[in-house]
Amino acid sequence: MLLIDEYIIANKNIITSKENIEEIAVIKDKPRRETHDFYNLSENGIASVTLKKKIASKTQAEINTFFGLDANNSVYVNGYLIESAKYKFSTESxxxxxxxxxxxxxxxxxxxxxxxxxxxEERENGCALSQMK
Structure with a gap:
């Protein structure tokens, strides 16, 4: 899982060069539910990146509404429930x-x-963050 600027869920393709990265942190261990809203998204670890550029994103409510569902409907990412409505999605990802x-x-x-x-392919074979450009 890749989080951009704490609340935007993205994939590694959003990082186009190392120069765009302001800060990066990796959480390898599963955090506690009481302290992290992304608790259930951390099965395979989480990379948190702060970028120097802003990226386009949509809220869960905007995506639900676009697809004709109630704005507060549950949203999943890669099969995992997003438990907090504060997370957005990078439209490019x-x-x-x-x-x-x-x-x-x-x-x-x-x-x-x-x-x-x-x-x-990544779903079937896994993906490696080490392939970031």
Whole structure:
């Protein structure tokens, strides 16, 4: 997971050069729910980057409304529930938006959006932050 400026969820492609990076931090261990809103997003670690440039982003409410759902509807990223409404999505990092319908298998109560910031290849083979430019 890559967080830009603390609250924007993105993928590694948003970082176009090292010169754009002001600060970077990596959280390898799973943080506690009481201290971190991104607790459930940290399964494989989180890189937090502060950029020198501003990036275009959309709120969860804006994305839900665009797809005809209630603004407060749940949103997932790469299959993980976003538990805090303060997180936004880098529009450049959205690879695919999936509208997921409730089934007995997924146990959802309503349709939700899952935003993919990973390509199909990254989903199948994993991705490495070491490939950042």
């Amino acid at each position: 959205i690879v695919e938006v999936e509208l997921v319908t409730p089934t007995t298998e997924n146990r959802l109560e309503q349709r939700v959006i899952n935003i993919w910031t990973l390509t199909q």
